Amino acid sequence: MNRCRFILNTNFLFYQAAWRGSLCPDNKTALFPEFTPFFREKGHSKWQNIRHQKAANDLQKSRTFNMLILQIKRAILDGGSNNPEHNSALANVVASCKRANMPASTIQSALQGSKDKPLTSAWFEMKGPKGSILYISAMSHHVPILKQTIKSLVKGQNGPTKCIFISSPVEFTERMAKGVFEHKGIIVAEPPPDVKNIEEISMDHAIEIGAEEVDPIEDTNLLEFVTAASSLYKARMALEEKKYVIKEAELVYIPRVIAELDDEEAKLLQALQDEIEKLPEIVQIFRNF
DSSP states (O other), X not given: OOOOOOOOOOOOOOEEEEEOSOBOTTSSSBSSEEEEEOOOOTTSOHHHHHHHHHHXXXXXXXXXXXXXXXXXXXXXXXXXXXXXXXXXXXHHHHHHHHHTTOOHHHHHHHXXXXXXXXXXXXXXXXXXXXXOEEEEEEEESOHHHHHHHHHHHHTTOSGGGTTTTSSSOOEEESSOHHHHEEEEEEEEXXXXXXXXXXXXXXHHHHHHHTOSEEEEXXXXXXXXXXXXXXXXXXXXXXXXXXXXXXXXXXXXXXESSOOOOOHHHHHHXXXXXXXXXXXXXXXXXXXXX
């Protein structure tokens, strides 16, 4: 089952840049950056290693919390209520916040703050080579400024993406994503330990909870349930009642068509996605490559 979706990476390595020989037109800047693992040598301060690792973990936690807070605000805007009991999409996000160990005070502040500082929901579509699409979800007080910031990244005016799209132009587009992606709910769950024939039982459970399909995740004991977007929270609660341990539950856009990119094109688009994800207004990015 071909499927692409944005996944937070919680594993950090320290990297050093290894530049290849291709240059930008100024003959000074490397055209294609690539990264190779960099490990601290023995004898270096153990505290320094711990401190750097803690800083990386703290940064990832901060980004995760920021993304979840934006998802709360989007769920409130779309559902019309900041009460999880009356807004199933919001209830699902709040459950994800708790699973990520977000403090209750932070969750409550996000729920109440949506009234005081309303954000505008925005979606951006970016078209790359061979029909590739980046579908970007954002929440911002200043959507035109955010769009201009993303444009500057594409043009190579900021960050390590400078000059990388000379031969593979990327541009904003409209009304393409709806034909490329379909809105679904994804639940990743660990089955109850006492279940023996998991493949057969999980199919029965998928039918009972109204899921469209269920598949094992390779090299793990986890299952992935696909639901209609409107049924995600109901299906999640039904699985919890059956003693599944929910690892992830989110609304995603799954590509109907996968763009076949070569390694260089994929690397270029990944570099752009990495830069866009650093913007604090970005909620999620979906792609079809």
